[in-house]
Amino acid sequence: MIAILNSHGPLREIVPATRSLARVSSIGARAFLLEAPGEFDLAAQRRIWALSQTVRGWTDISEIVPGMTNLLAIFRETPEDPESVVARLLEAWDDARSIDLVGKTIEVPVHYGGEHAIDLPALCDLAGLGDREVVRIHHEATYRVFALGSAPGFGYLHGLDPRIYMPRKTVPSLKMAKGCVTIGGMQTGVAMLTGPNGWNSIGFAELQMFDPMSSTPAMMAPGDTVRFVPAWIEL
Amino acid sequence: MSAIDFSDPSTIALLADALTAAGVSGLEISRPGGQLRIVVAAGEETRIDVSVTARPDSRGVSPVVVRAPMAGHFCPGHLSGSAVSDSLPRPVSGSEVLGFVRIGPVLLPLNAGRPAVLTKRLAEPDALVGFGDPLFEIEPQS
């Protein structure tokens, strides 16, 4: 009876996360998440990109999902020896050298302010800045696509000026429009779907960035550079 | 007396290979009464019956026998229910499942094919039955 085989050895649930060591945990039996130690920055993400290239080449891998300074590795089947999988991932992380993906540059025209900028006043209050200043800070920065996820084609953009960081909402907007230019914590992005959204909207972009029928459905890819170009500022 | 040892797996494998090579896809041996049926499937629907069992006369007058459509284990009643101990005779519809012939995980449902009275169960639960073996006796109702 396999069903009652529930004696638990000391599972490696969490590889101790110190300041310098990566951590590997499991999601179900086939997926393993490696989280990089240290800061949420481009240096860490470059090593995640390198790790992604390595792990993608493993023959027992079904799919990988690079996240924000982390990587989810989904295996074809439940590994016989999960400890060795953890060890392999940690070793691959240790061996991962920083790489810089050669990406394209995407310019996204933005209508700042206006009817979709529902959270701009709150952001101004939080930052203690005027709306023009907030908009200027947002469009003057250069962003890198760290990873895609959450919605088809949605790129998590790194490079937001700390002066306009704004925590995600505790109660999401129920029907935020596709195209809203948003800030979530220390990240920014463009909403890809109309629906519930916990990020803070400060503008709107018309640009189509996902086409399911295309051979390359997502416009953005990790490593790409993104600039927001003010097409219209309505304050 | 043949010198072939039929308990030797390699002999059986050799025979099976020879039959397969000859295009034989089915072999039925039943006892007692002696039936041998060799099925040669050359194409989608071609077959050669070397020896055919006596088939039930499906258009005959009562009673009629429901026979095994192929070899397997006989499972009377419904798998999930334990209501095998139905009191007989009882009326059944044409599509009602009387039982199954089980081949591994595959089940071949058995039914009367027409409204009838189920009068007898002719095989034991889980018995290994061969093609054409009688499983139920029914009296068709017009």
Add this chain to the structure above:
Amino acid sequence: MIEIVETGPFNTVQDLGRQGYRDIGVSASGAMDPLAVRIGNLLVGNDEGAAAIEVQTFPFGLRFDRRTIFAVTGADGAPALDGVELLSWCAYTAEAGQVLELRHPPSLARAYVSVGGGLDVPAVMGSRSTSLRGGFGGNAGRPLVKGDRIALGDSADIVAVPASGLAVVEPVVALRDVFPDFVDGTLPVRALPGGEHALFPDDGDAFWSQTWKISSRSDRTGYRLSGEPIKPTTSIEMRSHGVVPGVIQVPPGGEPIVQMSDANTAGGYPKIAGVIECDLWRLGQARIGSRIRFVRSTHAEARAVEQAVARYVEDVRNTSAMVKRALRAMA
């Protein structure tokens, strides 16, 4: 062609899911009970990953406009063809004009209709599954409505199914040694501790020991569980990371969410555990309002179950093909 003659909301075309696009934010989708789809397809002579109809609201009805082999798998309860009751987990041949009807199942959640040749909707990113959130795939990226007509692929298997049907011993019976039965009406669901398990007090006891109810705010995206809220001892800021169906996240309110087939590709809530993949089909068959309990599992157990399921599917594939060949030869 088949024509939908009756349907509730949220019935969709699904296959085994859109694998390989999570890294661009595309959810896998796919059947909530993939095992039922695999077996249904094998019964009607398809590849196991052909597209089928997932019915989760009833009654549901469709009309065949040509001779078609079909099977209804997944939920309990009997489908009917032109009013005649049929077996589930059984392939039959429908004649042109006949109507298949599915009524509310007695205890399970989702039924699957597989048809010979599969549903011939366009593959989008390698799959025919409907992505409701993305609005693509399946039948024009939306749920089925009355009057929808769906083309069928070609099927070579039509002669092989006897009039009385060709069935299988269903998974819950064939695999009862590896899938523990309900305990006092509560479904045991096996899971492995997740990345933030250690943040919950007493080795996560409050999570593992209580019986959770699947709340009404549950759907193909996720099951929200109601029960005594559980809280981590410290709150941590998580960075967004990839997730897979089965992940059990604990949002600030303390009532866990199990992500299901339409799971978002990314998440950031603390993960207390993750359901082992081979138990997801049973969760997919659990209804709103029903009770579940999580059982701590191991990779070794998950692997053993996975292999038992693979053996069963392989056995169904080989034996059903053999039986069809034999029946055809003896016809």
